[in-house]
Amino acid sequence: MKPYDIVIIGGGAAGLAALKGAYDKSLNICLIERDKTLGGILKQCIHNGFGLHHYNEELTGPEYAERGIEEVLGLNVDIFTDTTVVDVVKENGTFELMLMNTKKGEHRIKAISTIISSGCYERTRGAIQLPGDRPAGIMPAGSAQRHLNIDGYMVGKKVFILGSGDIGLIMARRMTLEGAEVLGVAELMPHSNGLTRNIVQCLHDFDIPLYLSHTISDIKGKSVLESITISEVDENFDYIEGTEKTFEVDTLLLSVGLIPDINMFDSLKFEVSKKTGGAIVDQTYQTSVEGLFACGNALHVHDLVDFVTEESTKAGQQAKAYILNNKKRSKNTLYVTPSSNISYILPQTLDMDDDFNEVVLSLRTTTNALTGKFHVYQGETLLFSEKAKFVVPAEMEKIKIKKEHLKHSGPISILFEVVSQ
């Protein structure tokens, strides 16, 4: 069988945009989605707040998804739903994907280029090693969201939420509206991890207290959850004795982070960033494996779907260019490294032989700032500084760099200077 030019793994916002970006009449493209329908995580994010950048409209998750789906439905491409990619290897320059579904069982397809847009999964209780008993009633907030919004089941009546990530905040409101009592949200960091709009609309609106610099210090319950205790933490995240507060709840939702879901593709052995948990890519979203691209939450976790669409469209276009221009990976690599107060920058490398005028770097800071400055260096040389306002770790920042600036030696590094907090 003739290999596909491009295979896209995952049909969420990222996969749909990548498909649109990659589309060309002369190319043979395939998208594979494990769910019965396209749209990904957006289908369970029934709240609104999506699309302001991309569509200039405030849409709900399902609406945003449906637009993306409509945009690709007419295209002459193969879309296989209800099919999971279980393994990918690269042999003699060609990707071989092992697929599984209930119609054909295990089967293989081949591709010259592959785009990973498989989304992310939620960090669990075990990963953050919460102490205490291990009863029923503790689950990631996104799982509870799925149970509620797609299947119509409530997972509890009295709820506490650990982590002020967006999913947790959204679920605080959602469960309150559906009749549950949400007793509070605890956040380990001294600042919230969610979008401000969610703090306002999901917590303040319903008088749900947010406990900053707090974490769970005990969990009680034999077979079902009976209570949780939170404690304030010091700078080293150790519990401060005497600050314990106990809440009688039947449900503890965890909103403690998302991690790119790329373990299925371990056989490809592409380089993975310890910071993002996703692949290390250059400005064309190409990973360390030639012809393998990554985008969306599978690359790094996004707070805005609009940015997912933007990034993934580019990734798709780059994959298309890779095939059409028969591009080879150059050795002329420039590294982009985070410096003080920056947690990560994407892309992590620049392919300097690539034909580009400017690149947009996406980055997250490690601290909050009312005002601050980004300083961009190459080697020891300060290229430029840029002011920023209302910087929070939860929201991604973007910095443009022109290629013409990059004539010094050494890697690019960016640091963030806090001017006022």
Add this chain to the structure above:
Amino acid sequence: MKKEMICIVCPVGCHVSIDTKTHEVQNNKCKRGERYAKKELLNPTRMLTTTVNIDSIHQRRLPVKTTDAIPKEKLFDLMDLLESVEIKIPVNLGDVILSNVFDTGVDVVATMSLKD
């Protein structure tokens, strides 16, 4: 007196302030922020997004939203009203599920198409 609030109309999240007497708004990056702050002061309203029952094979609930914001204090009343709504497939995105709720001129519409 000035009231500080965070504009939530878009993800920029401007920290705006509004004078409770003159209704003058500051620190907003755009017009929508001014509108938001005034509304939030005088007549806070919210969009509601929730679900209703549906007989689809794909999912047991259909996501819906209000076409516009409704008075904040009506949120739970509307939730109550939607408890007993049952929708049959096929449904198209935008189909009206409940019209003119509480005489606000606001409809509740489907936010997903479900054909089977």
Add this chain to the structure above:
Amino acid sequence: MTYDFLIIGSGISGALIARELSKYDVKTILLEKENDAANHATSANSAIIHSGYDPDPGSLKAKLNVEGNKLYDQLEKELDIPLFKNGAFMVAHDKDEEGLLERYLERAKTNGVPGVALLDQAEAKKLEPNLADSVTKVLNLPTTKVTYPWEVAIASIENAVDNGVLFEKNQTVEKIDKQDEYYVIKTAEGTTYQSRYVINAAGAYAEQIAKMVEKNVQYHITPRKGEYIVLDRRVQGFIKRTLYPTPDEKGKGVLMVPQFHGNILIGPNSELQSSLDDASTSKGGINVVKEGANRLAKNIPFHQTIRTFSGVRASSTHHDFYIKPSLEQPGFIHVAGIDSPGLTAAPAIAKYVVETLIIPQETLPINKHFNPRRQAIKLYDDMSLSERQEAFKADQRYGNLVCKCERITEGDIVRHIHRAVKGDSVKAIKKRARAGAGICQGGYCEHQIIKILAKELGKTPLEINYFAKGSNILKRETKVKS
């Protein structure tokens, strides 16, 4: 109806005693208070089939440990259980500990442990490159193995049930009365049983059970908790062998145990506690475990931690296993104080109970129909290509990958639901089929598993328990007011 034997507790001890008794033509029933077999010590331990270097020579522990270790090879064939023959290193860091290694070498030889030898640092590192740099010498214990303890227990019960034993779960023995000919056993759930013999294999609860029958119980259970970290299976190969420190007065110390599917278990600490069932974990305990592990290996991928858990050792004031008939009431047998190496010793414990304690009192007719074999249900991921193709042809549900992390299909789950000892809760499925046992800990697949369970068991998703009765994950349906 009057049973000949009633066994309390379906941990590894009770399970293998049940199987041992099923070799005879007697009426046996096994009772368990939980909603699944093997949920206490047997599901929360280090999973090691110890070689037998450790117990005091001459103790019952030493004898049953070495015998038990050998019997596992037979169980592997008969019950088709997973047995990972990876061997172990006990490591020393200084002259004192090297001295201990020599002592354990002698003890191992005295206890009849085959193949033990000392290796110097270079030899050891060649075999285990990630050994901590501070390790100076190791004791090689090649007969040490690793298994899935609950799987051994469940397999034994399934085989016992196949051979005529009755297994009832959700039956908490609350009261035992001695009548002339038999015991009357009452459970909290309201069932009454009669049996000529009662075998007390209730683990940490053995003393409680004993008190229902005896005035002066000869032992006192002093529970000791042990906490663990589990690393994701993707760390496979980081170490090949189980690594032990030299034991101290608290026990074997913090170990690193590679598992059959690639995960590494790290733990336990050892804390005395008053509660029989407090299996909570603590920040302090987990820190002790991490520190201990850092003395065994270097650059441990702790960031791949997927879970923490703990188990309670049913240690007793008797120190050795207390496996004896009651001094007060004939027909009541204690299988108590079964702490480490109880898992290892269990097959030998079962033989000892039946052949040494019962048969001299009671002629047991042979069960002519006894079938020693049980066939495990192979997981799709463990099958060969042709087996997978055949499995899919027979059942398309093998094409539906439910748990991405552990690569478990709907076909696997369905089969494990309908095993002789049913997998009828989310956790029971995780124990049997590993679904939800990976990095996302079920976050991704739990909703599907609930649906599959509901369908197969003819229930609604609302009725599906996480584990215990009444631990349903979904509490109520929305939008049902009509």
